[in-house]
Amino acid sequence: xxxxxxxxxxxxxxxxxxxxxxxxxxxxxxxxxxxxxxxxxxxxxxxxxxxxxxxxxxxxxxxxxxxxxxxxxxxxxxxxxxxxxxxxxxxxxxxxxxxxxxxxxxxxxxxxxxxxxxxxxxxxxxxxxxxxxxxxxxxxxxxxxxxxxxxxxxxxxxxxxxxxxxxxxxxxxxxxxxxxxxxxxxxxxxxxxxxxxxxxxxxxxxxxxxxxxxxxxxxxxxxxxxxxxxxxxxxxxxxxxxxxxxxxxxxxxxxxxxxxxxxxxxxxxxxxxxxxxxxxxxxxxxxxxxxxxxxxxxxxxxxxxxxxxxxxxxxxxxxxxxxxx
Amino acid sequence: xxxxxxxxxxxxxxxxxxxxxxxxxxxxxxxxxxxxxxxxxxxxxxxxxxxxxxxxxxxxxxxxxxxxxxxxxxxxxxxxxxxxxxxxxxxxxxxxxxxxxxxxxxxxxxxxxxxxxxxxxxxxxxxxxxxxxxxxxxxxxxxxxxxxxxxxxxxxxxxxxxxxxxxxxxxxxxxxxxxxxxxxxxxxxxxxxxxxxxxxxxxxxxxxxxxxxxxxxxxxxxxxxxxxxxxxxxxxxxxxxxxxxxxxxxxxxxxxxxxxxxxxxxxxxxxxxxxxxxxxxxxxxxxxxxxxxxxxxxxxxxxxxxxxxxxxxxxxxxxxxxxxxxxxxxxxxxxxxxxxxxxxxxxxxxxxxxxxxxxxxxxxxxxxxxxxxxxxxxxxxxxxxxxxxxxxxxxxxxxxxxxxxxxxxxxxxxxxxxxxxxxxxxxxxxxxxxxxxxxxxxxxxxxxxxxxxxxxxxxxxxxxxxxxxxxxxxxxxxxxxxxxxxxxxxxxxxxxxxxx
Numbered sequence: 001x002x003x004x005x006x007x008x009x010x011x012x013x014x015x016x017x018x019x020x021x022x023x024x025x026x027x028x029x030x031x032x033x034x035x036x037x038x039x040x041x042x043x044x045x046x047x048x049x050x051x052x053x054x055x056x057x058x059x060x061x062x063x064x065x066x067x068x069x070x071x072x073x074x075x076x077x078x079x080x081x082x083x084x085x086x087x088x089x090x091x092x093x094x095x096x097x098x099x100x101x102x103x104x105x106x107x108x109x110x111x112x113x114x115x116x117x118x119x120x121x122x123x124x125x126x127x128x129x130x131x132x133x134x135x136x137x138x139x140x141x142x143x144x145x146x147x148x149x150x151x152x153x154x155x156x157x158x159x160x161x162x163x164x165x166x167x168x169x170x171x172x173x174x175x176x177x178x179x180x181x182x183x184x185x186x187x188x189x190x191x192x193x194x195x196x197x198x199x200x201x202x203x204x205x206x207x208x209x210x211x212x213x214x215x216x217x218x219x220x221x222x223x224x225x226x227x228x229x230x231x232x233x234x235x236x237x238x239x240x241x242x243x244x245x246x247x248x249x250x251x252x253x254x255x256x257x258x259x260x261x262x263x264x265x266x267x268x269x270x271x272x273x274x275x276x277x278x279x280x281x282x283x284x285x286x287x288x289x290x291x292x293x294x295x296x297x298x299x300x301x302x303x304x305x306x307x308x309x310x311x312x313x314x315x316x317x318x319x320x321x322x323x324x325x
Numbered sequence: 326x327x328x329x330x331x332x333x334x335x336x337x338x339x340x341x342x343x344x345x346x347x348x349x350x351x352x353x354x355x356x357x358x359x360x361x362x363x364x365x366x367x368x369x370x371x372x373x374x375x376x377x378x379x380x381x382x383x384x385x386x387x388x389x390x391x392x393x394x395x396x397x398x399x400x401x402x403x404x405x406x407x408x409x410x411x412x413x414x415x416x417x418x419x420x421x422x423x424x425x426x427x428x429x430x431x432x433x434x435x436x437x438x439x440x441x442x443x444x445x446x447x448x449x450x451x452x453x454x455x456x457x458x459x460x461x462x463x464x465x466x467x468x469x470x471x472x473x474x475x476x477x478x479x480x481x482x483x484x485x486x487x488x489x490x491x492x493x494x495x496x497x498x499x500x501x502x503x504x505x506x507x508x509x510x511x512x513x514x515x516x517x518x519x520x521x522x523x524x525x526x527x528x529x530x531x532x533x534x535x536x537x538x539x540x541x542x543x544x545x546x547x548x549x550x551x552x553x554x555x556x557x558x559x560x561x562x563x564x565x566x567x568x569x570x571x572x573x574x575x576x577x578x579x580x581x582x583x584x585x586x587x588x589x590x591x592x593x594x595x596x597x598x599x600x601x602x603x604x605x606x607x608x609x610x611x612x613x614x615x616x617x618x619x620x621x622x623x624x625x626x627x628x629x630x631x632x633x634x635x636x637x638x639x640x641x642x643x644x645x646x647x648x649x650x651x652x653x654x655x656x657x658x659x660x661x662x663x664x665x666x667x668x669x670x671x672x673x674x675x676x677x678x679x680x681x682x683x684x685x686x687x688x689x690x691x692x693x694x695x696x697x698x699x700x701x702x703x704x705x706x707x708x709x710x711x712x713x714x715x716x717x718x719x720x721x722x723x724x725x726x727x728x729x730x731x732x733x734x735x736x737x738x739x740x741x742x743x744x745x746x747x748x749x750x751x752x753x754x755x756x757x758x759x760x761x762x763x764x765x766x767x768x769x770x771x772x773x774x775x776x777x778x779x780x781x782x783x784x785x786x787x788x789x790x791x792x793x794x795x796x797x798x799x800x801x802x803x804x805x806x807x808x809x810x811x812x813x814x815x816x817x818x819x820x821x822x823x824x825x
Contacts, residue, residue, distance in 0.1 A: 038652065039371035040659030048663055052378055066371060067733055070509075070526040074734075077523070102514075107523065153781055159514040181780055182511050184773065187649045191592050194646060195465035198781070206662075210647055210669025286667055324514040 026086055026263050027060040033089045033253075036075025038068045041186075042123070042206035042287070046251055047091045049283055050120055053274035054267075062089075071160035071324055073099050073106060076254075080108035084258035086267070089117065093251045095160055097309035101317045102160050102324040110310065114254040115261075118268045118297035119305055120275070122248035123289040124224035125166045126208045126234065128217045130196040138220040138240030145200070146176050154178045155193060155201040157186040159324050162249045165313070166202035166223070168320050173244045193217055204249050205230065205288025222288075223247045230288045250309070252302040264299050272297045332454060335681030339689055344384050344682065351388035352690050355395015356697060360403060360705070361723050365532060366396040368730040370656045374663070382664040383679050387686040389660055390640070393653050394446065394687065397636045398694050401438040401629055402705055406431055407720060409540035414632035416535060416762045417600040421617060421624030423543075428620050431709060432564030435702045437574050437622060438629040439695055440566075445582040445630035446691035449637035452586050453644070454684050457673075460638075461645040464590045469781065470788050472591075473774040474798035476767050479598045481802045482605040483763045494760045497751075501764020502771075504529055512776055524736035533737045534765060536724050537744025538751065538758040544717050545749040564702055570622050577607050577627035584627075585634030592642040592650040596635035597766050603631035609808075637687055644680060646670055 035047045044066060051062040067075035072095040082088035100110040127138065135141040145152050154171070156164040159182065171177055181198050183189035186207050192198045194216050205222070209230050212219045221237040222228055223245050237245035253271060255264055274280060275291035284291055295301055317323075338344060358369045370389050377385035397414070404415040405422035418438065425434035452460070467475075483498050507518045508528030519525035566574065584606065585599040607627040608617045617624050639650040647668035649655035661668050666676060673680045708716070728737050748758055782788035789795050 038655065039367075039374060040649070040652070040656035045659050045662045048374065048378075048659075052375070064375070065733060068527075069734075070523055074523060074526075150783075158511055159509075179780060179783070181777055183777075184511055187655065188592070191465070191642070191646070191648050192468060194648070195468060197468035210667045210671070214670035216646075216670045283663075283665055286665060287662070322514055324509070 026266060027058055029087065030061040030063055031058070031087050031089060032065050033062050033091055034065050034067050034075045034079050035091055036067055036069075036072035036095075039064075039066045042204055043091070043093050043251065045206070045287075046121060046123075049280055050091070050253075050271070050274050053277045053280055054270045057270045057273050058266075071095060071099055071102065071158075073103060077107040079254065079256055080113040082256045084115070084256040084260075086255060086259050086263035088256060089267070090114070090254040091120065091251060092254060094162065094165065094249050094309060096252065096254070097306055098160060098165060098313045098317065099324070100310050101314045102322075104323055111307065113257050115257060115259045115264050116299040116302040116306070117253035117255060117264050118271050118299060119292040119302050120251040120253060120271065120297070121284060121289050121291055122250040123204045123206055123287065124222050124228065124248050125162065125202050126205055126212065126222050126231070126288075127166075127170065127200070127202045127220045127237070127245075128193070128208050128212065129200050129220065130193055130198070131216055131218050132196065133199060133218055135220070138235065138237065138242065141220050142174050142242070145178065146174060149176050149178060152178050152200060153198045154180045155189040155198040156180060156182055157189050157203070158182050158184055159322060161186070163189065163201055163203040165316075166245075166247060168316055169245060169247055170202055172316060172319065173242055209286075209288045221245070228288050229285060250305060252305065254302075261299075268298050328455065331677065331681045332685065334677060335454075335683075335685030336689075338383060338678045338682030339387065339685035343381075344387050344686065345689070347380065347384040347388040348391050348686050348690050349693055351391020352395040352398075352693050352697065354388075355392040355397075356399040356694065356701075358392070359396040359399020359401075361727060365727065365731065366393045367652045367656065368727070369396070370653060370660075372730075374656070374660060377660050378663065382661065382666055383682045385660055385664065386657060386679065386683055387690075389657050390683055390687060391690045393657075394633065394636050394690060395694060397633050398439065398442055398698055401442075401632075402435060403540075405434045405438065405625075406705060406709060407540065407716075408543040409720065409724070410535050414597075414600040414628070414635070416539065416759055417604045417628040418625060418632075419539060420604070420757075420759050421619075421621050424618065424620035425622075425625065426709075430620065431706045432702050433566050433570055433622075434625050435705060436564065436566050436699065437570060437626050439698045439702070441574065441578045441581065441626045441630035442633040443691055443695040444578050445585060445634035446637055446694075447688060448582050449586045449589070449634040450684065450688040450691065453638060453641055453687070454681075457641050457645050460590050460641055464592060464642060466794065467591055468792075469774040469778040470792050470795040471798065473771065473778055474789060474795040474802070475591075475598070476771040476774065478798055478802045478805065479601060479763070479767055480771065481805045482602070483760055483767075490755070493754075493756045497756050497758070497760040498764040501761040501766075502768035503764075504534070504761075505765045505768030506772070508769075511773060512780070522736070524734060528769070529765075530728070530731060530734075530737045530740060531762075531765070532731050533728050533740040534744050535762055536728055537741045538748030538761060540720070540724060541741060541745025542748025542752050542758070544720065545745065546752055547713060548717070564706065566622075573622040574626035577603070577623040578630045580606060581627035581630030581632075582634045585631030585636075586638045588631075589635030589638030589650075590641050592639075592646075592648055596639045596650065597770075599631040599635035600628035601763055603627040640683070640687070643668065644672060644683070647672065 033051050035044050037043045048064050051064050055062045067078055072092055076092055079088055079090035135144040154167050156167045193201055211217045219234045221240050222234050223237050227236055272294050275297055369392055400415040401418045403409040404419040405426050408419050408423040410416040410419045422434045507525055509516050509526050516526055581603040584603045588599045589596045607623040608614050642648045642650045643654045649658055658668050725738055728741050778788055
C-alpha cells in the first residue's frame with residue numbers, strides 16, 4: 001500500500017510540473033527505465049537527472065527502477081527479456097561492453113539483444129593517491145610505481161567496476177603489475193584511500209572531484225581529452241605522457257530488441273533535448289562530465305560506441321585473466 | 326563560540342515550519358515502514374527520491390534522515406510483537422522483546438525500546454555535533470586488520486546470544502557463516518555456491534533470510550499451536566514499564582548508548598555489531614544471565630539504545646567525508662548529488678546551514694518520535710488481539726511486498742519461503758536463529774577484511790599483531806575466550822546454558 005501511495009504521490013508531483021500530458025501516440029503511459037545498479041550511486045544519479053528531464057519532454061513519467069546485481073548483468077538481462085514496446089528501457093554504462101568479456105556466460109547476447117537510443121554522457125576518470133603519497137606529478141608517479149612495484153597497492157571497487165577497468169588499463173600502460181585490492185563498492189575503497197590504508201586508485205570524477213578539491217587525496221591526471229573545468233589544475237593523461245590511458249565511463253540508453261524504430265527515434269530526440277537542459281549541464285559539470293553531443297545521442301552513435309568498446313576491452317580483460325563468473 | 330553559533334544556525338534551519346513539517350513526514354513514514362515487516366528504509370528512500378527533486382535540499386535530507394531513524398524506532402515494534410525483525414539490529418531485540426510480549430508485557434517492551442532509543446538518540450546527536458571531525462580521524466585509522474580483529478571479538482562473543490545449548494549456538498553461527506559465503510568472491514570474481522542461479526551471484530538477501538527464519542518460522546509454529554498466542558493476548562498487563570523495569574533498564578541504556586555510538590562511527594561495518602555487542606555485554610555482566618532469552622528487560626533496553634545510537638553516529642562519515650557507511654547513507658548522498666550538492670570533506674564549511682540543520686533535525690526528529698510512539702503503543706498492542714487467521718495472511722502479504730521491494734526480484738520471495746521452512750525445522754530442533762543471523766552478517770565481513778589485510782601485508786599475518794588497535798582487539802577477544810573457559814565461571818555458565 002505504501003508503495004502504491006508513494007508512486008501515486010510521485011506521479012502527482014511529476015504531473016504537476018510537467019503540465020501538459022497530451023502526447024499523441026507513444027508514450028501513452030509511464031515508462032520504466034531500469035538502472036542495473038543500486039540507487040544513490042553515480043549511474044543512478046545520471047539516470048535520475050536524465051529521466052526527470054526526458055519526462056517533461058515526453059509528457060509521461062519515466063520511473064527509475066534499480067535492478068542491481070551481478071555487475072549490472074541482472075538488470076540488463078531483465079530488459080533484454082522485456083516487451084519491445086518502448087515502455088521498458090535500460091540505462092547502462094561501459095559495463096555493457098566489458099561484461100561481454102568479463103562474463104563468459106551471459107543470459108543475453110550483448111551486441112544483438114538491444115535496440116539503441118543514444119549515448120548520454122562520458123564520465124572521465126582520475127588517477128588519485130593517498131594525500132601524503134610521494135610523487136608530485138604523473139611522470140614521477142609512473143617512475144615511483146615502477147621502482148616500488150612490490151610495495152604499491154592499487155584499490156578498485158570490485159571486479160567489473162569502473163575503477164577496476166581503469167586500474168587494469170593503468171597497469172597495462174605502464175607495463176607493471178601491482179597488488180590490486182578489491183573492495184565492495186567505491187565507498188569503502190575511498191575510505192581506505194582517505195585513511196592512507198591503500199596507495200592508489202583510478203576512479204570516476206563523480207566520486208573523486210570533491211575529495212580532490214578538499215585536499216584529502218592527491219590527483220595525478222584526468223583521463224579526458226581536455227582538462228576539466230571542475231579540476232583545472234589536474235593535467236590530462238596525454239599531457240602527462242600516458243595517451244593510452246584516455247578512457248571514460250560512457251552511459252547509454254537501450255531498449256529491448258524489436259522496439260520500433262519510431263519509438264527509439266522519438267526517445268533519442270527527447271534525450272537530445274534533455275541533454276541541452278541547463279540544469280543537466282550544470283549538474284553534469286559539478287560531477288566533472290559533459291552531456292553527449294547530438295551526433296552521439298543517437299541510435300547509431302551508441303551502436304558504434306558499444307561495438308568499438310567491446311573490441312577495445314576484450315584483450316585488456318583477457319590479458320588480466322580475471323573473469324566475473 | 327563556534328559550536329554554539331553553529332547549533333543556533335542548525336536549529337534555526339531545522340525548526341523552520343517548512344522543515345519541521347518534512348521532519349515530521351519523515352519520522353511518520355519511517356515509523357510506518359519500520360512497523361510494516363520487511364519494508365526497509367532503503368527501499369522507501371529509493372522510492373521517494375523522485376519527490377525530493379521538488380524540495381529544498383535541506384528539507385529533503387531532513388525528511389530522508391527522519392525516515393532512516395524513524396525506521397529504527399518502528400523496526401523494533403514488529404520484532405517485539407510478531408518476532409519479525411526487518412534488519413540485523415532488530416534481530417537482537419526480537420530475542421527478549423518477543424519473549425516479553427509472550428508474557429503479556431508487549432507494552433512495557435515497546436516503551437522500554439522507545440525510551441532507550443530516545444535517550445541514545447539524544448546523546449549521540451550531541452556527539453555528532455561536538456566531536457564529528459576528531460571522531461572521523463579515529464575512524465580512518467581502522468583499516469582491514471582492525472576490522473578483522475573487531476569481527477573476531479564479535480564472533481567470540483556471539484555464544485552469549487544462545488540461551489539453550491552452546492554447541493547448538495556455535496553450530497548456528499557456523500551455518501550462518503556458511504550461508505554468508507554464497508555469492509561472488511570479491512577478490513577473484515569466482516561465483517560460490519550459487520547453484521548456477523544468477524540471482525544468487527550477489528549472495529543471499531539479508532531481509533529474505535531474516536524474515537524467513539524468524540517471522541515465517543514463527544507463523545508456522547503459531548499455526549501449529551494456536552494456544553500459545555491466546556496466552557499472549559489474555560495476559561496483557563500494564564503498557565508502561567514498572568518501577569522495577571526502570572531500575573533494570575537505566576544502566577543497560579547508558580552502556581548501550583556508549584557501545585552503539587562508538588561502533589556507529591566506523592564506516593566499515595561497525596554499526597552492524599552495535600546491538601549484538603550490547604546484548605553480549607548485558608548478558609555477561611548481568612546478575613541473572615538466566616533471564617536472557619526469556620524476556621530480560623536489559624536484553625531489550627541495551628540493544629535498542631545501541632542500535633539507535635549507532636544509527637545516528639553512522640551519519641558522521643557521511644557528513645564529514647562524504648562517504649556512505651551503509652546503503653541508506655549512499656542513497657542520501659545520491660539525493661544530495663541530484664540536488665546539486667556533491668558531498669565531500671568540505672560540506673560543513675560550504676553548506677553550514679545544511680550540515681548543522683541535519684544535525685539539529687536529528688534531535689528534533691527523535692523528540693517527535695518518542696512523542697509519537699509512546700501513545701501509539703496501546704494501539705500496537707491491540708493489534709495482537711486481531712484473530713490470528715486474519716493477522717498472519719496480512720503479515721505474509723506485507724513481508725512479501727517488503728522483501729520484493731528491496732531488489733525488485735521475485736527470487737527473494739522464494740528465498741523467504743525456503744528459509745521459513747528451514748527456520749521451522751531449526752525451531753523444532755531447538756536451534757536459535759539469532760546466532761545464525763550474526764554469523765551470516767559477520768562472515769562476509771570477516772572474510773573480506775582478513776583477505777584484504779593479507780593482500781596488503783603481502784601474506785604476513787603479523788599485520789594483525791603489529792598494529793596497536795588490532796592487537797588490542799585481539800587481546801580483548803582472547804580475554805572473552807578466557808572468561809568463557811575459566812573453570813569457576815564455567816560452572817556458572819553450565820548452569821545458565823543448560824537445555825531447557
